[in-house]
Structures are given as C-alpha cells and as structure tokens.
Amino acid sequence: MARLKLEHVTKRYEDVTAVDDMNLDIDDGEFVCLVGPSGCGKSTTMEMVAGLTTPSGGTVTIGDRDVTNLPPKDRGVAMVFQNIALFPHMDVYDNISFGLRLRDYPREEIDRRVEHAADIVQLEGMLDRMPDEMSGGQRQRVAIARAIVREPDVFLMDEPLANLDAKLRVHMRTELQRLHKELDTTIIYVTHDQAEAMTMADRIAVLDAGKLQQIDPPLVCYNEPANLFVAGFIGSPSMNFVDGTVTESGLESEYFDLEFDHAAFQGVGVGDAVTIGVRPEDVYPASEAASLASGSRPIEVITDVLEPMGDEIFTYLLMGEGETSMAQEAATNDQLLMSIDPNTDITEDQEMDVVLDRRNVHLFDAASGQALTHGIVSPPDADGAAGSPAETDD
Numbered sequence: 001m002a003r004l005k006l007e008h009v010t011k012r013y014e015d016v017t018a019v020d021d022m023n024l025d026i027d028d029g030e031f032v033c034l035v036g037p038s039g040c041g042k043s044t045t046m047e048m049v050a051g052l053t054t055p056s057g058g059t060v061t062i063g064d065r066d067v068t069n070l071p072p073k074d075r076g077v078a079m080v081f082q083n084i085a086l087f088p089h090m091d092v093y094d095n096i097s098f099g100l101r102l103r104d105y106p107r108e109e110i111d112r113r114v115e116h117a118a119d120i121v122q123l124e125g126m127l128d129r130m131p132d133e134m135s136g137g138q139r140q141r142v143a144i145a146r147a148i149v150r151e152p153d154v155f156l157m158d159e160p161l162a163n164l165d166a167k168l169r170v171h172m173r174t175e176l177q178r179l180h181k182e183l184d185t186t187i188i189y190v191t192h193d194q195a196e197a198m199t200m201a202d203r204i205a206v207l208d209a210g211k212l213q214q215i216d217p218p219l220v221c222y223n224e225p226a227n228l229f230v231a232g233f234i235g236s237p238s239m240n241f242v243d244g245t246v247t248e249s250g251l252e253s254e255y256f257d258l259e260f261d262h263a264a265f266q267g268v269g270v271g272d273a274v275t276i277g278v279r280p281e282d283v284y285p286a287s288e289a290a291s292l293a294s295g296s297r298p299i300e301v302i303t304d305v306l307e308p309m310g311d312e313i314f315t316y317l318l319m320g321e322g323e324t325s326m327a328q329e330a331a332t333n334d335q336l337l338m339s340i341d342p343n344t345d346i347t348e349d350q351e352m353d354v355v356l357d358r359r360n361v362h363l364f365d366a367a368s369g370q371a372l373t374h375g376i377v378s379p380p381d382a383d384g385a386a387g388s389p390a391e392t393d394d
C-alpha cells in the first residue's frame, strides 16, 4: 500500500481537456471513490495513474516514487475493470495466477499467493472451476483475486460491479469493504452508483468537466457541498434549488421569505443574488413541524405527483402558478420536492403549507455557485436572545 499523489495533472486531447489541473492526495490505505457525470474525466484519471495514458502535464507519485513516466508494469498498481475478461479456456487457478506465471514466479510463491487471494475473495474450493461454470459475481471475484495476487501498492477499480444485477452489487459492495479492511490497501474506485460511493468510500472525489470540485468524506459532501454542482450531484433525488435575494431581514424568493441575520455570514450582503438549496427530507408539512415555522412564512403549495417509495413518499409540490415538470428532475423555482413519511395522509392536488428546516438550508452565490453557508440560524426570539436552531417535531 502507498500514498498516491496527483499534482497539477492535466490531460488534453486536441480540443478536449479531459482532466484539468487535478490535485489529489490519497493516503496510505485510503478508499477514495471518483464520481461525476459521464465524460468528466474519471477513467482518464485512472488511466494516468495506471500508466495507460501519459499526462500532458503534472506528476503522479506513488509512495515516494515519481511514476509519471514509468510503464504500467513498474508502478505497483493493479486494475479491475467493469468488463471482466477471464480466459474462458483456463480454470480459476490459471486465471488468477496468469500474470505471475508470465513473470516466472516460483511455483510455491504462486501457490501461496493464489491461495491467499482465493481465501480473501472466498473462492477456496473453486480453483479448478471453469469460468462458464461460475456466476457473474464469482467471475468478478476471480478478476479481483487476479489483481490481489500481484500485491499492488494501489488498486484501481473502474466500475467493477457495473455489469452485475442489483442484488449482487449490494453483496459485492460488502465484500469489497471487507477486502479493503483485510488488505488495508489504497483503493481508487470509479462508480456511477451513489450508494456505492456513500457506503464504501473514506472520501468521495467529485469531478466535473475534468476539474476536481470537492474531495471529502461522504457525509461532508452531502451535508456541506462546496458548490452548486456538488449539491446537485450528490444525493438522489437532487437538492431543491430556488433563486433568492438577500434582504435586510434575511432573504426573499418569489414564493417565500426566510428571516436571518445575514451579517452572521461572511460574503453575504443585501441585494446579493443567491441560490437557496434544500434537500427533499428537509421540507416538512407545516402542520407536522410547527417549531420549524418560526421566523418564516409557511410556503403555500399544491401537491402534484406523489411517488410512494416504500420507506418514504416523494411529493412534488407546486408553488404559485408552478407547472408540473417531469418527476425526478431537479426542482425548479416553482416546484419543491418533499420526502415524507409513508404514513402521512396526503393526496394529489391538496393545498397545504410547508416549511423548511433552516438548519439544513444551504445558500450558494448565484453567480459563482460557491457555497456561502450550510444552515441558517433562527432569527432572535421574542426575548431578543440569539436564536438557536429550531427543534423538529419528530
């Protein structure tokens, strides 16, 4: 295992900058997930670490070695890809040991490593099976074992579970966490699956258009997104975003106001255009969360589409003359998405008042998209004491 550093790493392809001045400092034994929309540069980043693509600029360091110009085989990294390419005519033992045999490792050493790897991925007893006698999950474990026997300093995994069905993915997720714990090795893992990133990663690196937007533990990315991009990307369904303006008494938007002392936040001034961000689980029916309503006029809404999900109901709320938009799309200025308890008595086309949990209301600079604050405190209460965060009713 080893520390991995990318310093000012850039990759240009003619008119595309696939990776733009990337700085990453990944600790020994850390599990980092790279996430971001299609084409944001995740695979290119991995390829530059693996040595499959040469950076246009910057340096890649593994441990204390500058590997920027080393061939893949000398870097001490092993990759596991989405498309498992096992040799169909070889049994599991031969598949796992292929790379070692190619390098003429002594037989006893090969046996020792294969047994150890098979033990870790729980394939003992299956070493003489052929690939077509195994399930998709078992084949993926063979691919992982093939990486383990190389005893790499760094594992690179590019959507290794993408081709597996939903149930198997969840199972393999647990296996990978166990693997990480046992090997105590550095893992860089690309995924499109937020649940994978949230549950497995020590830190999530969020990329957009080749640029690193934020690298932080999963809950920090979720609760304290650095900017509008991260706020909209992390979390499903997405955060609600509403345009607003800072006023003397707080902020106003087309359909609601929130009172707060803007002087409490650096970089926020009267007249500033802001984007108000609030997650669906921080929107409550006013009747259920009376204490949250203090200091803010309830928002009058009409319920639109309801999506019962089993453990919650996603409820699309129209503010003012809001028009129905596609369900699951990020909410617009006229629409709020609320996630509520499945036992709540609610119907479509119902008029109701909702309130926001201001402790979890985010403000972003509308122009730059940078976060200004996460959570806005209550206004002074009747006694003039500084307000403390409101208590929820639940």
Ligand SMILES: Nc1ncnc2c1ncn2[C@@H]1O[C@H](COP(=O)(O)OP(=O)(O)OP(=O)(O)O)[C@@H](O)[C@H]1O
Pocket (backbone or CB within 6 Å): 013, 016, 017, 018, 036, 037, 038, 039, 040, 041, 042, 043, 044, 045
């Ligand atoms: N060999 C190449 N030649 C030209 N452009 C490339 C090449 N490889 C990647 N790109 C471009 O670089 C950008 C980043 O691609 P990359 O494959 O790293 O994205 P990604 O985040 O892994 O995407 P996905 O999630 O779809 O796999 C894209 O715009 C892509 O079209």
